[in-house]
Amino acid sequence: MARTPLVFGLGLAVALLVGWVAFPRVLYVQRHQPLEFRHKTHAEKSGIVQCSECHAFRDDGTFAGIPSIAICTACHSERIGTTNAEATLVENYIKPGQETPWLVYARQPANVWFPHAVHVQRAALECRECHSPYGESDEVRIYQLNRVSGYSRDIWGPSISRLRRAPHEGMKMSDCEDCHRRRNVEVGCIGCHQ
Amino acid sequence: MFPGIDGFHWSLGHVLFLSLFFAVALTILVTVVSALWRTARDFRAHRAIELCWRSAFAELPDTERRCRHELSGRVISRTCANGFDCRQCSKHSQFAVLPARGIVRDLGLNYPADRFYHRGHTWVRLEADGTLTIGLDELAEHLIGSPDFIKVPGVGSEIENNETAWRIEKNGTVIRVRAPIEGTVVGVGGPLEGRYLKIRPRRNPQDPATLRHLLRGAEVHGWLSRELERLQLQLRAPNTPPSLADGGVLVSGLMDAVPDADWNTVLADTFLEG
Amino acid sequence: MASSVLADSRWIARGAERTSLPQFLLWLAPWAVVLAAGVYAAGLCLFYGLNQTNMDNRFAFGLWIFLDLGMIALGAGAFFTGFLVYILKRVELKPILNSAVVVGFICYSGAIAILMIDVGQPLRAWFTFWHPNTHSMLTEVTFCISCYLLVLSLEYLPILLRNRQLRKLPSFLVFEHQLHNLVPVLAGVGALLSFFHQGSLGGLYGVLRGRPFAFREGFFIWPSTFFLFILSAIASGPSFLILVTAAVEKVTGRRLVPQELFRRLGFISGVLLAIYVAAKSIDTLIWLNVTSPSVGFAPWQYYIYKPFGTPILFTEIVLLGLLPAFLLTYPRSASRRRWLLTAAALACAGVLLNRFVLTVQTLALPTLAFDEFLQYTPSWQEAASFGGVIAYGVIVYSLSYRYLPLFAQPKGQNTHVPGN
Amino acid sequence: MSARYGMVIDLDRCTGCGACMMACAAENNVPPVPRATPRTGLTPMLVRKVSNGGEGVDRREVFIPIMCMHCERETPCVGVCPQQAVEVDKATGIVMQMPQRCLGCRYCMTACPYHARYFNWWDPQWPAGMEKALNPGVAVRMRGVVEKCNLCHARLHSATQKAAATGKREINPADYVPACVEACPTAAIRFGNLADKHDPLSLEVRSPDTFRFLTRLGTEPKVYYKSKEAWVRALAESNSGSGVETKRG
Amino acid sequence: MKVTRRDLLVWSAGATAGLLFTPVPWKLLDDVSIWSQNWPWIPQPTRGPVDVKLSFCTLCPNGCGMRVRMAGGWPVGVAGAGCHPVSRGALCPLGFAAHQLNWHPRRLSRVCYRGNTSSWGEARVAFTKACGEGPIMIIDGHPGRAASSAFETFVQRRGSYRVVPGQETRALAPYGTWSGIPAAALGYDLENAGTIVSFGAPLLDGWGTPGRLTRLWAERAAGLADPQLHLIQVEPSFSRTAARAWQYVTIRAGGEGAVAEGVARVLLEEHLVPARGPMPSLTLVEVAEQAGVSTDAIRDLARTIVARPPVVAVADDNNPAIAALNVVLGAVGARGGIVRRSKHIRQDVCAEAAIRGMRAVLIDSTVPWDFVPQTDAEVFRFAAWDGGSTKADWLLPAPGFLEDLTDVPTAPTSGMETYAVAPSLAEAPTEVQSAAQFLSSIDPTLVTVDKVIHTRCSEIFRQRMGTLWGQDVTPVAKFVSVQKLEEELWKGAVWIGEPHHAGGLRCQLNDWPEAIGPARTSNASPPWLVPVLPSLASKLYQESGLRESPEGRSA
Numbered sequence A: 001m002a003r004t005p006l007v008f009g010l011g012l013a014v015a016l017l018v019g020w021v022a023f024p025r026v027l028y029v030q031r032h033q034p035l036e037f038r039h040k041t042h043a044e045k046s047g048i049v050q051c052s053e054c055h056a057f058r059d060d061g062t063f064a065g066i067p068s069i070a071i072c073t074a075c076h077s078e079r080i081g082t083t084n085a086e087a088t089l090v091e092n093y094i095k096p097g098q099e100t101p102w103l104v105y106a107r108q109p110a111n112v113w114f115p116h117a118v119h120v121q122r123a124a125l126e127c128r129e130c131h132s133p134y135g136e137s138d139e140v141r142i143y144q145l146n147r148v149s150g151y152s153r154d155i156w157g158p159s160i161s162r163l164r165r166a167p168h169e170g171m172k173m174s175d176c177e178d179c180h181r182r183r184n185v186e187v188g189c190i191g192c193h194q
Numbered sequence B: 001m002f003p004g005i006d007g008f009h010w011s012l013g014h015v016l017f018l019s020l021f022f023a024v025a026l027t028i029l030v031t032v033v034s035a036l037w038r039t040a041r042d043f044r045a046h047r048a049i050e051l052c053w054r055s056a057f058a059e060l061p062d063t064e065r066r067c068r069h070e071l072s073g074r075v076i077s078r079t080c081a082n083g084f085d086c087r088q089c090s091k092h093s094q095f096a097v098l099p100a101r102g103i104v105r106d107l108g109l110n111y112p113a114d115r116f117y118h119r120g121h122t123w124v125r126l127e128a129d130g131t132l133t134i135g136l137d138e139l140a141e142h143l144i145g146s147p148d149f150i151k152v153p154g155v156g157s158e159i160e161n162n163e164t165a166w167r168i169e170k171n172g173t174v175i176r177v178r179a180p181i182e183g184t185v186v187g188v189g190g191p192l193e194g195r196y197l198k199i200r201p202r203r204n205p206q207d208p209a210t211l212r213h214l215l216r217g218a219e220v221h222g223w224l225s226r227e228l229e230r231l232q233l234q235l236r237a238p239n240t241p242p243s244l245a246d247g248g249v250l251v252s253g254l255m256d257a258v259p260d261a262d263w264n265t266v267l268a269d270t271f272l273e274g
Numbered sequence C: 001m002a003s004s005v006l007a008d009s010r011w012i013a014r015g016a017e018r019t020s021l022p023q024f025l026l027w028l029a030p031w032a033v034v035l036a037a038g039v040y041a042a043g044l045c046l047f048y049g050l051n052q053t054n055m056d057n058r059f060a061f062g063l064w065i066f067l068d069l070g071m072i073a074l075g076a077g078a079f080f081t082g083f084l085v086y087i088l089k090r091v092e093l094k095p096i097l098n099s100a101v102v103v104g105f106i107c108y109s110g111a112i113a114i115l116m117i118d119v120g121q122p123l124r125a126w127f128t129f130w131h132p133n134t135h136s137m138l139t140e141v142t143f144c145i146s147c148y149l150l151v152l153s154l155e156y157l158p159i160l161l162r163n164r165q166l167r168k169l170p171s172f173l174v175f176e177h178q179l180h181n182l183v184p185v186l187a188g189v190g191a192l193l194s195f196f197h198q199g200s201l202g203g204l205y206g207v208l209r210g211r212p213f214a215f216r217e218g219f220f221i222w223p224s225t226f227f228l229f230i231l232s233a234i235a236s237g238p239s240f241l242i243l244v245t246a247a248v249e250k251v252t253g254r255r256l257v258p259q260e261l262f263r264r265l266g267f268i269s270g271v272l273l274a275i276y277v278a279a280k281s282i283d284t285l286i287w288l289n290v291t292s293p294s295v296g297f298a299p300w301q302y303y304i305y306k307p308f309g310t311p312i313l314f315t316e317i318v319l320l321g322l323l324p325a326f327l328l329t330y331p332r333s334a335s336r337r338r339w340l341l342t343a344a345a346l347a348c349a350g351v352l353l354n355r356f357v358l359t360v361q362t363l364a365l366p367t368l369a370f371d372e373f374l375q376y377t378p379s380w381q382e383a384a385s386f387g388g389v390i391a392y393g394v395i396v397y398s399l400s401y402r403y404l405p406l407f408a409q410p411k412g413q414n415t416h417v418p419g420n
Numbered sequence D: 001m002s003a004r005y006g007m008v009i010d011l012d013r014c015t016g017c018g019a020c021m022m023a024c025a026a027e028n029n030v031p032p033v034p035r036a037t038p039r040t041g042l043t044p045m046l047v048r049k050v051s052n053g054g055e056g057v058d059r060r061e062v063f064i065p066i067m068c069m070h071c072e073r074e075t076p077c078v079g080v081c082p083q084q085a086v087e088v089d090k091a092t093g094i095v096m097q098m099p100q101r102c103l104g105c106r107y108c109m110t111a112c113p114y115h116a117r118y119f120n121w122w123d124p125q126w127p128a129g130m131e132k133a134l135n136p137g138v139a140v141r142m143r144g145v146v147e148k149c150n151l152c153h154a155r156l157h158s159a160t161q162k163a164a165a166t167g168k169r170e171i172n173p174a175d176y177v178p179a180c181v182e183a184c185p186t187a188a189i190r191f192g193n194l195a196d197k198h199d200p201l202s203l204e205v206r207s208p209d210t211f212r213f214l215t216r217l218g219t220e221p222k223v224y225y226k227s228k229e230a231w232v233r234a235l236a237e238s239n240s241g242s243g244v245e246t247k248r249g
Numbered sequence E: 001m002k003v004t005r006r007d008l009l010v011w012s013a014g015a016t017a018g019l020l021f022t023p024v025p026w027k028l029l030d031d032v033s034i035w036s037q038n039w040p041w042i043p044q045p046t047r048g049p050v051d052v053k054l055s056f057c058t059l060c061p062n063g064c065g066m067r068v069r070m071a072g073g074w075p076v077g078v079a080g081a082g083c084h085p086v087s088r089g090a091l092c093p094l095g096f097a098a099h100q101l102n103w104h105p106r107r108l109s110r111v112c113y114r115g116n117t118s119s120w121g122e123a124r125v126a127f128t129k130a131c132g133e134g135p136i137m138i139i140d141g142h143p144g145r146a147a148s149s150a151f152e153t154f155v156q157r158r159g160s161y162r163v164v165p166g167q168e169t170r171a172l173a174p175y176g177t178w179s180g181i182p183a184a185a186l187g188y189d190l191e192n193a194g195t196i197v198s199f200g201a202p203l204l205d206g207w208g209t210p211g212r213l214t215r216l217w218a219e220r221a222a223g224l225a226d227p228q229l230h231l232i233q234v235e236p237s238f239s240r241t242a243a244r245a246w247q248y249v250t251i252r253a254g255g256e257g258a259v260a261e262g263v264a265r266v267l268l269e270e271h272l273v274p275a276r277g278p279m280p281s282l283t284l285v286e287v288a289e290q291a292g293v294s295t296d297a298i299r300d301l302a303r304t305i306v307a308r309p310p311v312v313a314v315a316d317d318n319n320p321a322i323a324a325l326n327v328v329l330g331a332v333g334a335r336g337g338i339v340r341r342s343k344h345i346r347q348d349v350c351a352e353a354a355i356r357g358m359r360a361v362l363i364d365s366t367v368p369w370d371f372v373p374q375t376d377a378e379v380f381r382f383a384a385w386d387g388g389s390t391k392a393d394w395l396l397p398a399p400g401f402l403e404d405l406t407d408v409p410t411a412p413t414s415g416m417e418t419y420a421v422a423p424s425l426a427e428a429p430t431e432v433q434s435a436a437q438f439l440s441s442i443d444p445t446l447v448t449v450d451k452v453i454h455t456r457c458s459e460i461f462r463q464r465m466g467t468l469w470g471q472d473v474t475p476v477a478k479f480v481s482v483q484k485l486e487e488e489l490w491k492g493a494v495w496i497g498e499p500h501h502a503g504g505l506r507c508q509l510n511d512w513p514e515a516i517g518p519a520r521t522s523n524a525s526p527p528w529l530v531p532v533l534p535s536l537a538s539k540l541y542q543e544s545g546l547r548e549s550p551e552g553r554s555a
Helices: A003-027 A039-044 A069-076 A086-094 A116-122 A127-137 A175-184 B012-044 B048-059 B092-096 B138-144 B217-235 B263-270 C021-048 C063-074 C077-089 C093-119 C137-161 C170-206 C222-252 C259-294 C299-303 C309-328 C337-364 C382-402 D017-028 D076-080 D107-111 D152-164 D177-183 D200-204 D232-233 E005-020 E023-036 E093-103 E122-135 E146-156 E165-171 E174-179 E210-220 E240-245 E256-269 E284-291 E297-305 E320-328 E435-442 E449-463 E480-488 E535-544 E550-555
Strands: A028-031 A143-146 B117-118 B120-126 B132-136 B149-151 B164-169 B172-176 B183-190 B196-200 D006-009 D047-051 D061-068 D086-088 D095-097 D189-193 D224-226 D246-247 E050-056 E065-071 E072-079 E136-140 E159-163 E186-188 E196-197 E229-237 E249-250 E311-315 E339-340 E360-363 E377-382 E393-397 E405-409 E418-422 E467-469 E472-474 E494-496
Touching: A003 A028, A003 E005, A003 E023, A028 C077, A028 D086, A028 E023, A039 A127, A039 B263, A069 A086, A069 E240, A116 D152, B012 C137, B048 C170, B048 E449, B092 D246, B092 E405, B132 B138, B138 B217, B138 B263, B164 B196, B164 D152, B172 B263, B172 D232, B217 B263, C021 C093, C021 C382, C021 E467, C063 C077, C063 C093, C063 C170, C063 C337, C063 C382, C077 C093, C077 C137, C077 C170, C077 C222, C093 C222, C093 C259, C093 C382, C137 C170, C170 C222, C170 C337, C222 C259, C222 C337, C259 C299, C259 C309, C259 C337, C299 C309, D006 D076, D006 D200, D006 E297, D017 D047, D017 E072, D017 E535, D047 E393, D047 E535, D061 E240, D076 D095, D076 D107, D177 E072, D189 D200, E005 E023, E050 E418, E065 E480, E072 E093, E072 E136, E093 E535, E122 E377, E122 E393, E122 E435, E136 E146, E146 E405, E146 E449, E165 E174, E174 E320, E196 E256, E196 E297, E229 E297, E240 E249, E249 E297, E256 E284, E256 E320, E311 E320, E377 E435, E405 E449, E418 E449, E418 E480, E449 E480
Parallel strands: D006 D224, E136 E159, E136 E360, E196 E229, E196 E311, E229 E249, E360 E377, E377 E393
Antiparallel strands: A028 A143, B117 B120, B120 B132, B132 B196, B149 B164, B164 B172, B183 B196, D006 D189, D047 D061, D047 D246, D086 D095, E050 E065, E065 E072, E186 E339, E405 E418, E418 E494, E467 E472, E467 E494
16 A cells, blocks of 8 residues: 555656746746856946946936947947957847847846836836846856746846845846835836836 | 735735635635645545445445344344444344344345345355455346446555455446445456455454444345345336245346346446435 | 436436436537637637627726626525524525525626636736725625635535535545534625625615616625625525426426425525615605716606616616515415516526626716717627527536536435436 | 726817828727728727718717726726726826736726727738838737727836936826827817816816717716817717718728 | 556556646746747737837828838837927827828839839830830829939920929919919918918818818817807818818809809809909809708808908819809908918919820829829829729839938928928838839939928028928028928928918909819828838728728729
């Protein structure tokens, strides 16, 4: 009669293994950025200190997000390095005047209105509070695309259980809400959805 | 739904509503889990077989649940309430003192007097070495004839009273034969050996109480005549009146001889399927 | 007929006389066709969206909501019988209990299936659980009918496990036994849930401040329709059970329950119906004279549009309310099977008419001075889905009747009498 | 102090040209689904023609733009939504419909006495390539959800953003004008903050010519109408079916 | 060990229980919901910087000022530009969805020769051949543009240039005939009128520059019992304008001219006006008979209209009787009446439907689709949208809304002279050419549109007259260079000429002209000049029932 718990346990174990280990690998597709862009190297070599020097605000208060190729061209109009990425940048994007098809880790869907101006300029939040200190590292992260929802993994956060995640990890609505609750800022649906 | 989820309010109505919901959900969950747990407990405590038999017994037609003392004529009418387990019957000893009214008569079947008979048409014979031999009685053998396939339990396995002891396959139908008594299987046989199982009983075979629930002697006749009567009713050709109870001797291999009968019912009634 | 040709006889309870398999399949075939058409229509609605229906921005609810409300009202027999048997210990109703559970299960699962097609985004329907608006009657309905369907499934499970083949598995049989022991708990929970969602379904319309035809004042947070719906549901539930049982008796040509039980159910139904009619009349008078005028709507204007004239109100309250209530309780009419069945049918029709008026007339009536009275005819997809649910019910009930012990029969009956 | 945005629609000035409908639909990315019928289309702003039923010189007609009235109290659609997809925004008083939360049960549509809510019966479709001409500030609604006038919240967003960029908390009222208000060629639709006593709108709503529809339902709509013609004002509370001739699709 | 069915069942039970304690069901539930919120087949708006540009609507000759919102380089929204002194920030309903027109399903995207796909090269060869073989005609819809100038230059030695005028322009034709001043130089000084009597003109429904009338009406007439501006509508049907007019006179269809005669007779007989003649030929009884109104009503109307001078009568189309009424009223060449707004415009020759003796006819995309010439000449039809059946041999895809540089001359009914430049804001499909570009490719020496615009700007600068209305109002005299002026115009400013002179226009009537019945039978919809409506407009009109369905119109 010890057979039944054994078989049951086996099913349980297989399910747990599949759910926790295999499932996240299947759910997310790994994509590489078109270029190996290193934040730290750029900061050191060009003397850029502020994020907003490249990730700028426009005059009407909107946030430009990832800078356009024009900003890259300012320094890289000709090859200034020997790496493959440098060659790709100059040959594939700068010379034809084409925008780099960056994969945006923090991209929210069309129904979300996230005003950087309100958070950064009015509430004076640091970029790293939401975007992690990625801008200070030399890491080139792999972009993970959720096959079902089409979202970047950063929206859910690196932990599949969403337990024990760092404050900057996760960009789901509940994360926004948590932060708002902590800071006692109340907004209705209209405040963040368009 | 939970604090921290968008739309949760710490308002009285909201909390009350959700509390009620969780209470209901919890009640349902507890009900299911406790039913499961009780099921598992029954199996652990070996009550499951008993429960199954009780349930099957409850499903039997009234005619199949007659008390042995009614069959033997000691009482006019009585339905068994103990699943044929006279060892648990408080009334059994009272009936035993009543004189038997029936006369033992040859029904053309061989029911040796040294055997004890179970209502599921098995017999038990006490051997000298303290083991019990179990076989299918003559009526059942006549019914089935030569089986297509039999499946007996392995040596060393435990069987419980009224649990399926072995299975007989005949013309695509699986017949589950109920065990007449509990014990450990020490030997197996088949129709050719004249016995199906040899078991070591769990209780002391010398104690009369061990085999008290089985029919023996004069009781067998009353029971058998009722069974034969039922069979005749069930096996007659459609739209013919029932023939008399003494309508001759049973042929062997009735299932082959009368293939159009409602064998489902016949076998279920005969082997106490429930 | 020779029983051995019944290929599925091993699955049919011993002693239960059932028609031959081919004949049974012949009976199921047309229903299966209707069900298939319904599934196809539902598939169209899910795949292409609700433009497949004839509902529109003004007639945002249509045939399906009427079906939901009607089925849930008639399915009230399940909880109410359970309540009577297990809580009030009216054991004489026990023979019909299993049948009542199956009827309830069919009504509720059918209603939920239709709801899932009816909502535009079924994939997000779980948001109601995750972000519930507890002020909404619909939230209450969603929670309660989901839970109650679970309860009904658990009540249905023991019946299912009593199938002749399934019960051969000891674990199933023991589980059935243990679950059956706990069914009174489920009956209690079911009664609680039903009380709330039957009421909330009424509240669904009663709270519509913007629709003076439906809007009602009430007690605490519940408009009067909340209580009227509970009453009308428990009044019509037993009547529906009478109808279903009578229909099964007609189809199978057997007497399944003692006729005394019919009278008993009819009496319960009749008394409750009488109470309901009284409450409904008082409510209508209050609404006509106080509630509606207070929001600026003269009551006469609800009834100027054909076909929703005052006759419909009369029909609902008198012809399909008072009359069956009388017939069901008056001993001389109640003791005649034909009268009893007619009365039960009238009672059920009355409740359906009530649900129809509340769903359809509410939406058809104008609110703004320059609104027009609207008409709406269901599309074939709506009608087919509707038919599909009915067919689903018939099929599930037929299968249950054939293979499960729906009506507790006296032991040994028919056992020795071969079928003909 | 939170704002309470509202409108006054001067019916005497409305020529029924439909510019408000068009501007609203273009601003809010309303799809021109060819197969939609007059009763299954999306018209968050809908101009209806109503006449007094007279003939010849006695005939009077009025055009009534109907939109979400943004009821302030007992908002009929808010209480009924099972999953909080509708709310009255605390900061602005806008009755907000969230299509992403909506499950499409349409209960709110039956609750709305103004029929100002619309269901996306169809998949949103535009002629090929026209997605380039969509307003980036408004998400396209998917099939199977309810939508309505959200008082051009995209414009509120732009105004908020613009204010935040200069560190301000309050928006410049000139930056937030709904599309219908902006489009009206006769300035018949006026928009403002009813909570602001100095807003011209606050004065205007107190005019004896101003009225609201179905105020007796007690929902305190924030969209007011205005007319000097008594028969038009009488429409506000008059019984439906009282013989007024109407036209719509 | 043998795997039994029971094992499988137990294993499945274990696996199911286990799965509930993994993210699989819960994460999938969430993701599927998110998927349903972002269905991949739902169009997504473009992301990118948003920008507002000033421009002008080029769908009709009125050229209303527009603020065009651009996102990612494409127009995504249109609103009225308040700085435009004529349209004053108002647009007609179509304008609000005009930016969507370029993606209309009936947009023309390839050259067609008699129903078959052809190419620009072949069209060019055919047209060049035609030019060599005989006279050609170019028909223009919006005269006075830089492109019109190029057309006229092209046909100088090759044939003739004709214009298809709008109804508003046609209504001014009698004054042109009587005064000798081109009708294209005339306009209405409605801003100063005290009473406007409209004979079926849809004044509040897209007449002239739509915003001009609606703004004027809203400011001076709407909702007042005795407004400063009396708007009297004389019309057979209860139109939108009639519904909103201060007074509405219902007449029999085609009775407009008769009513005008009757009113003139009463005015003259009762000496309500200084004028003395000539007396209309119809008696009041005859008028009442023809127009279906009582004689008393005509007398009342006459007395009412003179109660608040200045009075001007507006005809829906070329109707000499109504023009004669204006002469009787003294409204011609007077403040608040018909005025001459500019000096230098010459009369355009109107295109007749029957065209003879031509080898080829080129029809510009500005010509209304329903203008179908009856001719044996080879027809080259430019159009951005396919309006249905046409008799053109060549169907040539033209630039759509804001896809082509054009200038915007004075609007037909305007009381003041204006000039503006509408640069191309949207990228045109590659297969598209304007008529002017097409002609340039045949005759490379032909003057180009931007050159003409430059010349015109220089002319304005040289004359140092008028004012520029843009972000600020600047007199032309203040500009230091033509470049600065041109830059402002390209950014969306409007040049306004000198104020019109009340004098300079005289009409003398010797005989009462014969009344002409209405040219149009139905005035339910305004004279849209685009063959198709924006899809959104079609939809909204259909759904609101406000206007007749466009399908019925274009068929």
